[in-house]
Amino acid sequence: MKALQSAFCILHSAFVLVLLLACNTLPVGSDELERAPQADSTTLLPDTSAGYSKYVGLGPADLMYLGRDAEYESRIIMRFPLPDTALDSAVSAQLILYRADSSSMSLVVRPCSSAWNAVAVSWRMADSVTHWLNPGGEYWKVDLGAGTFTEESLVIELNLGRLDTLIRPAFRGYGVLIFPADTGFVAIRSGYTSATAPKLRVNYPDNTNALYSSVDDAHLVDTLILGRGSSMRVGSGVAFRTHLKFDLESIPAAATIVKAELAFRPTVEYRRKDTLRIGARRLLEPFERAGRNARFEESPRAFTSYIARPDSFPEAILDLRQLVQFWTAHPDSNLGLLLVAEPEWSMMFRLGVPRVGPDAPNLRLLYVMPPEDRLFR
Amino acid sequence: MRTTLPSARRRPHFAALALGICVLASGFGLAPAQSFFSARSLGEAALPADARVSGFGAPAGLSYQNPGILVHLTRTTFNGSFLAAGALGTQASRTRLIGDVRPAGFNAAAPLPFQTRLALGIEERFNQDFDLWSESLPDTGYRYHVIGQGGVYALRCGISRSLFGRLGVGLEYNRLLGGSREDWQFQVAGGRYVSTDTVELDYRGNGLRLGASFQTARLAIGAYYSLPYRLTARSTRRVHGVIEDSVRTYLLSIPADVSAAASFAPIEPLAALLGVGYRPWSGIRLDTAALSGCRNTLRASLGFEYLAGRVPLRLGYSYAPWYYLARDSSVIAEHRLHLGTGVPVAGFGSLELSAELGRRRAGSLTENYGRLMLSLAYHEAWLERTRRWGY
Numbered sequence: 228m229k230a231l232q233s234a235f236c237i238l239h240s241a242f243v244l245v246l247l248l249a250c251n252t253l254p255v256g257s258d259e260l261e262r263a264p265q266a267d268s269t270t271l272l273p274d275t276s277a278g279y280s281k282y283v284g285l286g287p288a289d290l291m292y293l294g295r296d297a298e299y300e301s302r303i304i305m306r307f308p309l310p311d312t313a314l315d316s317a318v319s320a321q322l323i324l325y326r327a328d329s330s331s332m333s334l335v336v337r338p339c340s341s342a343w344n345a346v347a348v349s350w351r352m353a354d355s356v357t358h359w360l361n362p363g364g365e366y367w368k369v370d371l372g373a374g375t376f377t378e379e380s381l382v383i384e385l386n387l388g389r390l391d392t393l394i395r396p397a398f399r400g401y402g403v404l405i406f407p408a409d410t411g412f413v414a415i416r417s418g419y420t421s422a423t424a425p426k427l428r429v430n431y432p433d434n435t436n437a438l439y440s441s442v443d444d445a446h447l448v449d450t451l452i453l454g455r456g457s458s459m460r461v462g463s464g465v466a467f468r469t470h471l472k473f474d475l476e477s478i479p480a481a482a483t484i485v486k487a488e489l490a491f492r493p494t495v496e497y498r499r500k501d502t503l504r505i506g507a508r509r510l511l512e513p514f515e516r517a518g519r520n521a522r523f524e525e526s527p528r529a530f531t532s533y534i535a536r537p538d539s540f541p542e543a544i545l546d547l548r549q550l551v552q553f554w555t556a557h558p559d560s561n562l563g564l565l566l567v568a569e570p571e572w573s574m575m576f577r578l579g580v581p582r583v584g585p586d587a588p589n590l591r592l593l594y595v596m597p598p599e600d601r602l603f604r
Numbered sequence: 605m606r607t608t609l610p611s612a613r614r615r616p617h618f619a620a621l622a623l624g625i626c627v628l629a630s631g632f633g634l635a636p637a638q639s640f641f642s643a644r645s646l647g648e649a650a651l652p653a654d655a656r657v658s659g660f661g662a663p664a665g666l667s668y669q670n671p672g673i674l675v676h677l678t679r680t681t682f683n684g685s686f687l688a689a690g691a692l693g694t695q696a697s698r699t700r701l702i703g704d705v706r707p708a709g710f711n712a713a714a715p716l717p718f719q720t721r722l723a724l725g726i727e728e729r730f731n732q733d734f735d736l737w738s739e740s741l742p743d744t745g746y747r748y749h750v751i752g753q754g755g756v757y758a759l760r761c762g763i764s765r766s767l768f769g770r771l772g773v774g775l776e777y778n779r780l781l782g783g784s785r786e787d788w789q790f791q792v793a794g795g796r797y798v799s800t801d802t803v804e805l806d807y808r809g810n811g812l813r814l815g816a817s818f819q820t821a822r823l824a825i826g827a828y829y830s831l832p833y834r835l836t837a838r839s840t841r842r843v844h845g846v847i848e849d850s851v852r853t854y855l856l857s858i859p860a861d862v863s864a865a866a867s868f869a870p871i872e873p874l875a876a877l878l879g880v881g882y883r884p885w886s887g888i889r890l891d892t893a894a895l896s897g898c899r900n901t902l903r904a905s906l907g908f909e910y911l912a913g914r915v916p917l918r919l920g921y922s923y924a925p926w927y928y929l930a931r932d933s934s935v936i937a938e939h940r941l942h943l944g945t946g947v948p949v950a951g952f953g954s955l956e957l958s959a960e961l962g963r964r965r966a967g968s969l970t971e972n973y974g975r976l977m978l979s980l981a982y983h984e985a986w987l988e989r990t991r992r993w994g995y
Contacts, residue, residue, distance in 0.1 A: 252749070254739045255693040255700040256640030256969055259931050260750065263738065264788070481843040483790050483799040485746040548798065556844060595746070597801045598788045600839040601644055601732070602854045602890060 262599045266485070271590040274474040275563065276582060278459030279519045282349040283466040284445065288572035289419050290327050291446035292464070293334060293405060294412030298451055298497055299464055299575050303415060304339060304348060304364055305444035306402025307427040309394050313437065319430045320390055322383040322403070325416045325423035326376050333375040333408035336383060338392035339401040341365035345443035350465070364447055366404045367392060376413055380423075402443070412499060414574065418444050448575065452496075461493065461505055462577035463568035469580045470514045470521075472563030473590045478555045486593035487551035490544045492586035493578035495535045503576045506530035506569035507545050509553075510562040523565050530569045533578070542586075543578075551592065637702040637735035637752070640693040640971055641936055641964060645898065645928040646856075647732035647755060647784075653685040653709025655956035655979035659944015660907025661920030663879020665817075665826040665865030668711045671762040671774030672815035673826055674721040680714040680984040681953075691973035702735050708977060711760075719767070723776065725760040732756075732784040745793045754784030756807045756835070764815070771818050778811035780835060802842040809835035809858075827864035832857065832887075857889035865905075877907040877920070885927035897929045907942065918944035918958070930966030938964045953981040 285291075292301045314320070322336055343364070344354035353359050371390065374383040392398055416423040418441040425441040448464035460467035471489070478484075489507065506527030514521045528550040533543045547564075554561040566588075568576065581587045642648045652658065652667035666673065668683070687708035693700050711725040732755045740747045759781065764774025786803040815828035835856040861883035869875035881903040888895045907920030920942035925935050944958035960975040 251700055252737045253698040253700050254737045254747075255695045255698050256643075256734075256971075257736050257738045258967075259641060259643050259969070260736055260738070261644060261931050264748070481841075483801065483844070485790060485792055485798065548792070552799070552844070593745070595748075595790065597841055597843045598748075598750075598786070598803055600803045600805055600841070600852070601647075601752075601784070601786075602805070602837055602839065602856070603852070604890060604893070604896075 262601070262603060264483075264598045265596045266593065267482075267596075268486075268591070268593040269477065271473045271475070271477075271592065273471045273588055273590075275470070275472045275515070276459060276588070277470045277514065278580065279468055279470075280450075280453055280460070280462075281466045281468065281519055282351040282448075283571055284345075284347040284349050284352075285448065285464075285572040286345040286348060286443070286445040287419070288417050288446065288570070290414040290572075290574075291417050291444060292412050292414055292448070292574060293446065294330075294332060294407045294410070296410050296412070299412075299448060300363075300450075301407070301412065301446050301448045301464065301575070302363060303405040303444065303446045304343060304402060305405070305418070305425055305441045306339075306400055307393070307439040308442050309399075309427070309439060311394060311396075313394060313429055313439070314387070314390055316431055317387060317390075317429045318432055320385040320387055321428045321430075322372060322385055323426040323428060324376075324381045324383070324405075325420075325425075326379060326381070327414040327416050330411055330413040331376055331409070332411060332413035333373065334383075335373045335406045335408050336371040336385065336403050337366045337369060337406065338371060338389065338398070339364060339404050340367050340392075340398065342401060345445055348445050348447065350447045350449040363449060364404045371403060373408065385427075412574070418442065446572070450575075450577075452577070459566075459580040459582060460496070460577055461566045461568055461580060462497070462575070463571050463573045464575035466567065466571045467577055468519075469566040469588075470510070470563055471566065471588055472514070472561070475551065475554050475558065475561055478551075478592065478594060479596065480555050480558070481597050482555060482594040483597070484548050484552040484555065484592065484594050486591065487547040488544050488591045489529075489547050489588060490542050490591060491580055491588040492540055492542045493533070493580055494540055495576075496579050497575065497577040498535050499574050499576065501535050503533045503535055503578065504530055504569040504573065505533055505543055505545065505578070506567050507547060507550065508565045508567055509550060509560075510564060513562050521562075521565075527567075527569055528564070547590070551590070637691075638689055638704045638731050638733040639691055639964070639973070640700075640702070640734060640736065640969060641926065641930065641966065642732055642734040643736060643750070643752060644931075645895070646730040647734075648730065649901075649927060650728040650731055650755070653687070653727055653977070653979075654683065654711070655685060655944060655958040655977040656918075656946060658958040658960065658977050659916075659918030659920065659942055659946075659956070660877050660909055661879060661905030661922045661940075661942050663865030663877055663905050663907065664863040664881055665828060665879055666824060666867060666877065668709075668713075668723070668725060669727070669813075669863070670815040670817060670826045670828040671723060671776035671813055672764050672772040672817045672828065674713055674723060674764050674774065675766045675770065675772035675817055675819045677713055677715050677721050677766075681712065682982040683711040683979055685709045685977055685979040687975060687977050689973060689975040691971050693969060693971045695969045704733055716763075719765055721764045721766070721774075723760065723762040723764065723774070725758075727758050727760065728755055729758050729780065730756040730782075746798075747791055749789045749791060750786060751789070752784060752786040754782060754805070756780060756782040758811065762813070770820055772816065774815045776813040776815070778813060778830075778833075780807060780809035780811055780833070782807045799844055801844070804840050804842070806838045807835055808838075809833050809856075811858075822869045824867040825865070827862065830861045832860045834858070855891050856895075857887075859884045859887040863903075873911040875909045877905070877909070879903075879905040879907075879922075881924075883927065888927075895928075897933070898927055899925070899929060899935070901925055901927045905942075916944075916946050918942065920944075926964075926966075930969070932967040934966045936964055936966040938962060949980075953983040955980055
């Protein structure tokens with residue numbers, strides 16, 4: 228038995244030793260590879276660059292922002308699936324909202340008076356083709372209710388006499404607009420979070436009630452700085468986007484892109500939080516032809532979390548290795564990229580992107596050529 | 605002088621040991637490579653894939669590689685060999701282990717009328733298995749992991765004739781073919797693989813080999829001569845999964861080689877073997893130019909076999925510098941200690957086992973390695989074996 232145990236111990240030790248020796252990745256013998264691939268590096272400046280702003284639909288947001296300050300205003304629009312008879316014999320109705328931060332905010336609820344589409348609705352547009360007559364949403368100048376966030380949820384008593392605006396056949400489905408009554412911003416949970424989605428509760432005489440969760444909601448953001456200056460920007464709420472295109476013809480298609488860093492030093496023009504996420508989206512059609520309507524990929528190819536500091540502006544760096552590798556292999560697909568806020572419905576921020584100078588965007592590349600075979604001389 | 609080999613009752617122990625070692629070696633999941641030096645030129649030149657010959661120093665002149673060795677063949681014979689190898693590379697106080705488990709070769713021989721014999725076989729000529737990691741340099745932020753596998757193999761077909769019961773002459777045609785595949789995996793900081801480039805080489809060629817042997821009960825002498833041959837190598841690269849159109853074709857002129865060996869058994873249980881092999885590798889040509897960094901090689905081996913009862917115990921030593929220089933232009937010197945034994949398998953043939961402990965050294969890189977070779981031979985209606993150095 229002892230012999231068996233000893234044998235097992237020896238085998239086990241040998242196994243561990245072999246694993247330790249075999250699993251390492253030390254460069255033993257690497258200098259025997261006389262045909263190490265040739266590496267090269269370069270820094271490219273954008274071939275073309277442009278900036279634009281756009282009111283974009285913020286419907287897919289997890290959080291909706293309500294508030295205003297000197298530069299931005301944000302409203303919330305939402306609707307509930309109320310049947311025709313929802314208010315028959317109702318004794319009261321409440322709107323229930325949940326906030327995602329600790330901000331205090333007073334608000335006013337008014338009935339919306341025009342149709343809108345949750346995906347495309349924005350400060351300017353009711354849907355993808357229809358402008359609001361008045362930017363910021365059409366509404367009846369009637370207060371359905373008002374309240375102030377002091378706790379995690381807010382229950383607003385609604386004016387039952389005015390609620391028929393929500394179920395009248397002519398207005399059904401228009402929902403309500405929520406206006407900020409204070410300065411500052413509060414984050415309110417959207418219908419994407421089912422447990423804390425905005426809800427409309429209708430109470431009936433026999434102590435029963437019906438609960439309707441928001442089926443569509445969005446926040447509508449406006450800003451006062453549109454058209455100010457010619458700098459390129461990246462921002463959320465009202466989308467500020469920067470288009471960059473780099474000429475990659477000098478990079479061989481067979482090269483392995485080891486590093487491709489898009490670097491620039493932005494200036495923080497506006498922010499309400501410290502961590503600002505910037506993404507790079509690949510354009511799917513030429514910016515020169517489609518302009519601000521140029522389609523781009525739905526998912527970012529790269530993003531970075533830019534930490535804004537009060538005393539300095541650090542460099543923002545995005546790892547575009549995979550995207551540049553794709554472009555070198557498919558040069559016709561190199562239509563450039565858009566720098567955007569990730570996501571664009573996030574709490575409003577705005578970064579300035581210098582056009583020229585040492586802080587302007589540049590693409591730092593390191594690439595390696597394919598190896599040669601063992602007989603190559 | 606006839607010697608009956610040990611009975612088959614030891615067979616299960618040896619078989620279990622061999623199987624266990626092979627399973628262990630493959631189970632460890634070593635980087636599948638044979639040598640850290642095999643990344644260049646045609647790779648490591650292979651020795652005869654026969655555990656019996658390997659046990660006493662692998663003198664090629666007295667192995668299946670000599671087409672004139674089949675003097676006493678009276679039965680159809682099949683011989684297959686399996687190799688497990690592990691190498692521990694050390695350089696600048698860094699150590700890494702690589703290993704390889706694979707079939708090593710196959711030989712078949714059959715007697716024909718008029719004292720002629722037919723020989724067929726597959727053997728490895730060059731091994732190109734390696735596994736290397738590049739240095740990690742702080743200014744590049746990447747490294748590459750290169751895994752090479754493959755080699756050049758020979759399909760052998762030969763005919764030989766026995767003359768006067770002591771002399772054998774043979775001629776063998778070799779169809780050389782093979783290929784290698786190298787995967788260059790680029791790894792960036794953080795350990796992510798970002799790309800794999802693949803380099804493939806296909807080899808084709810034809811060769812001829814002449815051999816002769818003289819065998820008596822106490823003395824055997826064998827030698828062969830391989831004519832120079834041309835090897836066509838076709839190189840393709842697949843970059844990021846896309847086949848590049850830059851296909852290259854090389855024409856390699858491989859120089860002749862000659863190998864001779866002798867065995868002498870003056871005292872009944874003991875026999876001594878001496879082998880030499882020479883190849884003027886400095887004459888290798890790539891297309892029309894000389895392949896730089898190659899040198900002529902002289903391989904020498906000395907071996908002994910002692911019959912302990914019915915069990916042959918073999919011991920050998922060999923020295924063989926490689927035919928190409930290391931990157932720093934130093935000679936890759938290789939010393940091997942050979943050990944071997946064998947056991948008959950009743951009604952089947954024999955099981956031969958050999959072990960090698962070796963050291964290769966060039967510049968700052970030292971490679972200590974061990975090899976275990978197992979050969980299983982089937983002899984038609986085999987009952988006992990006459991001790992001979994041929995087959």
